[in-house]
Amino acid sequence: MSEEPVPVRTYLTIFACLLALTALTTGVAFIDLGPLNTVAALTIAVVKMLLVILFFMNLRHSPRLTKVVVVAGFFWLLLLIGLTLSDPLTRHWTPGPSPWITTTPQSQP
Amino acid sequence: MATTELAHAHQFDDAEQQFDAATLGMWVFLLTEIMFFGGLFCGYAVYRSQYLPSFEAGSRLLDIRFGVTNTAVLLASSLTMALAVRAAQTRRRNALMTFVLLTMLLGIAFLGIKFFFEWIPDWKDGVVPGLHWVPAAEVVERVTGRAGAVLPNVELFFVFYFFMTGMHALHMVVGLGIMTYLLLKGRTGAFTSGHFTPVETSGLYWHFVDIVWIFLFPLLYLIGGRY
Numbered sequence: 317m318s319e320e321p322v323p324v325r326t327y328l329t330i331f332a333c334l335l336a337l338t339a340l341t342t343g344v345a346f347i348d349l350g351p352l353n354t355v356a357a358l359t360i361a362v363v364k365m366l367l368v369i370l371f372f373m374n375l376r377h378s379p380r381l382t383k384v385v386v387v388a389g390f391f392w393l394l395l396l397i398g399l400t401l402s403d404p405l406t407r408h409w410t411p412g413p414s415p416w417i418t419t420t421p422q423s424q425p
Numbered sequence: 426m427a428t429t430e431l432a433h434a435h436q437f438d439d440a441e442q443q444f445d446a447a448t449l450g451m452w453v454f455l456l457t458e459i460m461f462f463g464g465l466f467c468g469y470a471v472y473r474s475q476y477l478p479s480f481e482a483g484s485r486l487l488d489i490r491f492g493v494t495n496t497a498v499l500l501a502s503s504l505t506m507a508l509a510v511r512a513a514q515t516r517r518r519n520a521l522m523t524f525v526l527l528t529m530l531l532g533i534a535f536l537g538i539k540f541f542f543e544w545i546p547d548w549k550d551g552v553v554p555g556l557h558w559v560p561a562a563e564v565v566e567r568v569t570g571r572a573g574a575v576l577p578n579v580e581l582f583f584v585f586y587f588f589m590t591g592m593h594a595l596h597m598v599v600g601l602g603i604m605t606y607l608l609l610k611g612r613t614g615a616f617t618s619g620h621f622t623p624v625e626t627s628g629l630y631w632h633f634v635d636i637v638w639i640f641l642f643p644l645l646y647l648i649g650g651r652y
Contacts, residue, residue, distance in 0.1 A: 321514050331504040338496050339641075340440035342489070345647035353650070364639045371509045373632045383451050389456035400467050404474050425428045 322374065325352050330371045426445055431619050433643070439577050444622055451626040455633045458596075462637050463594065469585045470645065476578045483582025484649025486552060486564060492646035495535050497640065502531035503635040509607075510628040515623035517616050525611065528631065529604050539594060553587065554580040589641055596634045603627045 342362040349356060370376045375386060431440035471479045509524035551559035560576060607627055611617065616624050 321511050324508065324511070327504055327507050329501060334500045334503075335497060338493065338500065341643055341647060342493050345489075345643075346652050348650075348652040354648045357647050361640050361643050365636050367638070368503060368632050368636055371504050372635075373629055378448065379445050382445070382452055385449060385452055385456070387461055389452075392456075393459055395465045396460070397470060398461050400566070401470055401474070404471050 322371075322377075324408065330367050334364055334367060337367075429439050444625070447536075447622045447626060448629065449490070451629045455629060458633060460614050462589075462592070465585070465589050466640065466644070469589070472581055472585065477580055479576065479578040480582045481649040482576050483579045483586065484645060484647075485651060486550075486567070487586070487646050487649075488543065488546075489646050489651070491538055492642050494540050496536045496642050498538070499635050499638050502528045502535070503632050505531060506628050506631045513611070513616045513624040515580075516617045518611070518617040518620065521611055521617055522608065525604050525607050529601055529608075532601055532604075536594060536597060547583075552579075552583050554626050567644075584617065586645055590643070593634065593637050593641060596637070598630050600627075600634055603630065 337360050341357055344356050344360075345353065347353075369386070375383060433440040433443045437443040437446065483605045500527065505527040509521055509528060512520035512524055547553060548557055550564045551557050552564065558577070558580060565576060607616070607624060611624070
């Protein structure tokens with residue numbers, strides 16, 4: 317609160333960066349990178365989020381307590397998604413047993 | 426510093442401590458919101474990992490042009506909101522009114538594009554699970570290249586699509602209500618005499634809604650194998 321107001325130029329620069337990153341992530345979506353497409357999209361989204369949090373939400377000038385709370389929140393989110401995904405992404409899905417009686421009768425040649 | 430002359434509630438040492446406590450409280454609320462949307466994102470990730478082709482097919486049914494446009498509109502509204510907070514901080518009432526109004530207009534533009542150019546055509550295409558699910562032949566053809574081909578489990582993608590964009594839109598409607606309050610109360614100069622905490626916390630909320638969209642846009646529109 318006792319901070320000097322952030323110059324307008326800073327906000328405009330961040331906005332231009334956000335638009336450029338939006339154009340970049342859209343462009344990358346049309347290039348086949350295999351699984352890296354998802355990685356690229358999420359990485360760019362995280363960078364955009366950091367720009368918004370640090371500059372628009374002005375977290376970089378917030379008290380240390382606020383910073384710790386925010387980081388703790390995202391750590392918790394990481395636990396939620398990471399531990400949940402650790403099951404479906406690592407489990408070997410064995411096919412279920414085939415039924416004794418098939419619904420379509422097998423025709424013998 | 427001008428802030429030291431501001432009045433503050435008796436449990437705080439000074440106005441600055443009161444301001445920091447208010448923003449910290451807002452952040453704690455936003456963290457509960459992050460966990461709320463985090464549950465949706467987590468569910469999306471789990472089902473996407475199990476039904477990848479269906480999710481990619483569903484993603485390609487969305488019109489990327491409106492996704493990009495709306496991202497730009499929402500980022501612009503975040504810029505005007507940041508400038509509104511700055512105007513309140515520097516005690517410029519007219520600038521505050523202008524920027525809050527601009528933010529509202531951009532927010533309404535986002536909702537308008539979402540509703541009239543995406544959700545209504547979605548309804549006509551019949552891709553609303555449970556309510557109107559008849560994947561129109563031309564929609565299916567657009568995705569699979571084959572007329573009348575069946576898209577197994579694409580409903581799953583659209584359930585997440587409508588819940589996630591719907592909850593996001595609901596948060597924007599709440600944000601518009603908050604900004605109406607800022608306009609009405611700020612008109613009298615209540616936020617431009619040094620005490621601008623309500624503008625600051627409203628700004629935090631609006632930027633949070635922007636961040637949710639920053640993740641929704643790539644997850645719903647972009648990673649569907651459009652190449």
